[in-house]
């Protein structure tokens with residue numbers, strides 16, 4: 001009989017990991033502390049037309065914000081607490 005696959009998941013920038021609920025939350029907190037947006041929520045250009053653009057990037061991995069790591073970590077906290085801290 002083939003054993004069932006381990007209860008792992010693909011974690012952005014870490015790869016495939018098997019984590020306990022406590023380890024997931026620890027890792028999520030670490031990721032949210034390192035992956036941060038690089039600017040204010042909305043930046044308004046001083047040119048006509050006045051368009052509010054959201055062109056923030058992650059200061060850690062330089063991907064468009066929210067990056068995949070921050071999105072994963074936020075979802076972990078939502079799963080655990082019902083909201084993101």
Ligand SMILES: [Zn+2]
Pocket residue numbers: 035036058059060061062063067068069070
């Ligand atoms: Zn990032």
